[in-house]
Amino acid sequence: MRKIFSLTLALLMTTCFFAQEDKKDGDKGDNKRGNSIVRNIKIKDNMYMITGRGGNIGVNTGENGVLVIDSQFAELSPDIIASIKRVSNDKPIQFLVNTHHHGDHVGGNENFSKEGAIIYAHDNVRYRILKKEQEKAEKEIDKAYDESVKKGVGESMSQEEAEMNAKRGVERMQESLDIDYISPMITYSENSTMYYNGQKIMLLHLHKAHTDGDTMIFFTDSNVIHTGDAYIKGKYPFVDVKNGGSVEGYINGLQKIMALSDEDTQIIPGHGTLATRADVEETLKMMKYLKDRVAYYYLTGKTLEEILPLEDVGKIYDDKGFGGGFISTESFITVLYNAAAKKYKNKRAKPQK
Ligand SMILES: [Zn+2]
Numbered sequence: 021m022r023k024i025f026s027l028t029l030a031l032l033m034t035t036c037f038f039a040q041e042d043k044k045d046g047d048k049g050d051n052k053r054g055n056s057i058v059r060n061i062k063i064k065d066n067m068y069m070i071t072g073r074g075g076n077i078g079v080n081t082g083e084n085g086v087l088v089i090d091s092q093f094a095e096l097s098p099d100i101i102a103s104i105k106r107v108s109n110d111k112p113i114q115f116l117v118n119t120h121h122h123g124d125h126v127g128g129n130e131n132f133s134k135e136g137a138i139i140y141a142h143d144n145v146r147y148r149i150l151k152k153e154q155e156k157a158e159k160e161i162d163k164a165y166d167e168s169v170k171k172g173v174g175e176s177m178s179q180e181e182a183e184m185n186a187k188r189g190v191e192r193m194q195e196s197l198d199i200d201y202i203s204p205m206i207t208y209s210e211n212s213t214m215y216y217n218g219q220k221i222m223l224l225h226l227h228k229a230h231t232d233g234d235t236m237i238f239f240t241d242s243n244v245i246h247t248g249d250a251y252i253k254g255k256y257p258f259v260d261v262k263n264g265g266s267v268e269g270y271i272n273g274l275q276k277i278m279a280l281s282d283e284d285t286q287i288i289p290g291h292g293t294l295a296t297r298a299d300v301e302e303t304l305k306m307m308k309y310l311k312d313r314v315a316y317y318y319l320t321g322k323t324l325e326e327i328l329p330l331e332d333v334g335k336i337y338d339d340k341g342f343g344g345g346f347i348s349t350e351s352f353i354t355v356l357y358n359a360a361a362k363k364y365k366n367k368r369a370k371p372q373k
Contacts, residue, residue, distance in 0.1 A: 082217025119248025232264025253292025
């Protein structure tokens with residue numbers, strides 16, 4: 021069995037940009053625990069959206085059991101699970117789908133796993149969760165080893181004794197910790213379909229969008245879509261280039277959401293309140309427009325510093341509130357600029373001095 025160090029702690033440390041998002045919601049949760057920030061919003065029969073801190077959770081209940089999408093943070097799990105049990109009349113939570121690997125969407129995985137849920141996601145989600153955990157575990161173990169040696173020498177052990185002692189301690193740490201509960205147990209590489217609770221549920225991989233492991237989930241009978249962070253409502257999105265995301269892929273993902281939805285579709289965004297197809301369309305228009313403007317200015321030889329203050333780049337969507345999220349106008353334009361630079365490297369005019 022594969023065992024490594026301090027997974028829960030490590031996951032808590034992986035909070036992505038959106039970690040604090042819903043904190044301001046305060047205590048208006050429906051949960052009976054006094055200080056809960058967890059809210060469970062009924063979308064329609066057997067479909068719910070849970071907010072708290074981190075990415076929005078989707079819930080589908082029915083005869084078979086419960087399917088949950090994303091798990092927010094570990095410390096919220098008791099409230100989230102209690103809330104799910106209330107709306108599902110205590111049906112078992114059988115599946116947890118992870119829309120991608122970021123800590124604010126998978127931080128509660130271990131707790132859902134211990135409830136009996138099978139975690140299901142794209143191949144790259146498993147790969148990235150394991151990679152991140154292993155890197156963190158190695159760092160933690162190195163640190164614990166160094167501290168133990170120092171302490172041993174301070175307590176008048178010889179250097180050799182202290183090292184032996186530290187080694188034994190680290191081995192015990194490795195044995196007592198377990199990674200099997202937090203990463204997806206079943207993965208897929210392209211698309212996948214579930215037939216659950218009387219409806220067809222399509223899981224569609226969006227290539228290189230927010231990350232390289234994004235899944236959107238379409239409940240075909242309920243006409244509800246959970247987009248993960250491949251769409252967030254009314255704010256500039258985070259294109260996680262380091263983890264395989266791309267501007268083109270993000271736009272393609274939004275187009276896929278548009279193609280599958282109609283005006284009655286209820287859309288659970290990765291972050292923000294429940295959305296409609298028109299909301300997704302606005303973000304799609306914003307991205308296409310800004311991508312083209314930035315590429316145009318890049319090709320005419322402007323530097324990033326010259327582009328940022330331009331009215332028809334930064335201001336136009338800032339006025340609609342897009343810059344008020346976790347991704348500032350400046351960082352979003354920088355991502356677009358870098359994408360243009362990669363695409364048009366040899367085609368631009370010389371920068372004007
Ligand atoms: Zn994310």
